[in-house]
Structure formats: structure tokens, C-alpha cells
Amino acid sequence: MTGSNNLSDDALIEIAQEVIRREAEAVASLSPQLDQSFIRAVQTLLACEGHVLVAGAGTSHAVAYRLAHLLSCCGTPALFIHPGDAQHGGGGAVTNKDVLLVISKGGETSEINHLVKIARQRGAKVIALTENPASTLGKLSDIVVQVQAPPDVDPYGMIATGSSLVNAAWGDALCVVLLQARGYTKEEFGKTHPGGAVGKKLSEQGILLS
Numbered sequence: 001m002t003g004s005n006n007l008s009d010d011a012l013i014e015i016a017q018e019v020i021r022r023e024a025e026a027v028a029s030l031s032p033q034l035d036q037s038f039i040r041a042v043q044t045l046l047a048c049e050g051h052v053l054v055a056g057a058g059t060s061h062a063v064a065y066r067l068a069h070l071l072s073c074c075g076t077p078a079l080f081i082h083p084g085d086a087q088h089g090g091g092g093a094v095t096n097k098d099v100l101l102v103i104s105k106g107g108e109t110s111e112i113n114h115l116v117k118i119a120r121q122r123g124a125k126v127i128a129l130t131e132n133p134a135s136t137l138g139k140l141s142d143i144v145v146q147v148q149a150p151p152d153v154d155p156y157g158m159i160a161t162g163s164s165l166v167n168a169a170w171g172d173a174l175c176v177v178l179l180q181a182r183g184y185t186k187e188e189f190g191k192t193h194p195g196g197a198v199g200k201k202l203s204e205q206g207i208l209l210s
Contacts, residue, residue: 023162026153027169034173037145041101041127042177044143045076050097052078053124055086057112059160060103060167067101067171074175075184083111086118096123103167104128105160107135116140129167145170 007015045052052071056064064080071078081100082090094100100119104112107130116126116137128141131148138144147170153162178184 019161022150022153023165026149026162026166029150030147030166030169030173033147037143038174040143041145041174042181044099044125044127045071045101045174045178046181048076048097048099048125050095050099050124052076053081053094053098053100053119054078054103055081055083055100055112055115056103057083057109059164060105063164063167063171064101064103066168067103067175070171070175071178073189074179075182075188076175076178081115083109083115086115087111091115091118091122094119094122094124098124099127100124101127101129102137102141103130104135104137105131105163107132107137109137113137113140129170131163 052068054064054068054071056062061082068078068080079093081093083102086094098119100116102112102116107113107128113136116128117140119126120140125143126141127143127145128137129145129147130137131146132138133144133146147167149163149166151157153166154160
């Protein structure tokens, strides 16, 4: 680790404000990227008779885990599947009724692509969220959604700060579209979320949780 620096308090605030500005612009740049591939992903998930299995490695692991949770909250049954564990028997969870949604910026992560191969062999549909449609992942997938973050949004172009937010925002859009397409109500949501502050708020609103 390097030693302390001589940045002033004002300089620290300015750096932080610039990060937030760049990341906000990066997320906004996602809107015009939504195209027919997004529609195909929505239609495939609406037609899914099993579970949506979401996977990612590295920072994309965290984004995928979050997405799986939010999909379930929005009425689309989803689970995170660990791409590493999938090579040690975990891939047996995949069925021909499932859809595997994988997040990989470059599309060349070996454990991700091994999981995709297992899923395809077992008859599942595969949706890839990637910056590189021509990658190995892109070629293996049924639906390829290209998401590109501005090159300057990540430190060194490698630490996935802003680009992970862009992928998360795409997932948020997907969740809300699916929620509305299914007509998933607050009452239905309440039946699966009786705990915590959310459960208390729903109870106060008279929504039955039992």
C-alpha cells in the first residue's frame, strides 16, 4: 500500500463529486442502448417455466446476486448460481425449464463459459449481458444483450465501479418491466416479504402477509 497523500479536504470532495457525475452519466448512457435484445430477454423470462438462474464472477458476481434477489422481489422466481461451484456438481441444479442469465463484461471468463455449456447441454436458455457480443460467451448464448459503459467510468479502465452500476441499472429496468408485464401487485409482494421495515410498512398499509 502507498503512504498518505497531501490532498486537501476540498480536493477529496471534488474527486468524489466527479466520480458521482461520471457514474450518473454512464448510467444515463444505457437508455439509448436498449433495443430488441432487451425485448427478447423480457419475452424469454416471461415464458420461463422454471427458475431464472443468474451468474457472474468478480464484481459481476455481486451484480448477479443482487439481480437474482430483485427479480424474485418483482415476481420472477430467480436464484443466484455460483459459476465456480457449478463445475463441482452445482450445475446439476439447471433444468431444461430454466433460463440462465449471465453477466460478463468481456465474455471470456472460463468458469462462466463452462456454466453456460452445462446449461446448454441440460436444455436451458441462455441470456448473456456483455460488452463483447463476439466473445466466446456471446457465441454460446441464445440471446446476447450488449451493454457498454463509457471507457473512462472505471479506474484504470479495469476496476468495475461505474460499469457495474450500468449493468445493475439494466437489471433494474428488466425487473420493473417484468413486474409490470406480469401485473405483480404490492399484495403479492407482501406475501413474500413479511419481515423488516418493509414488512412493517406493508402491515401498516393493511396488506395481509399471512
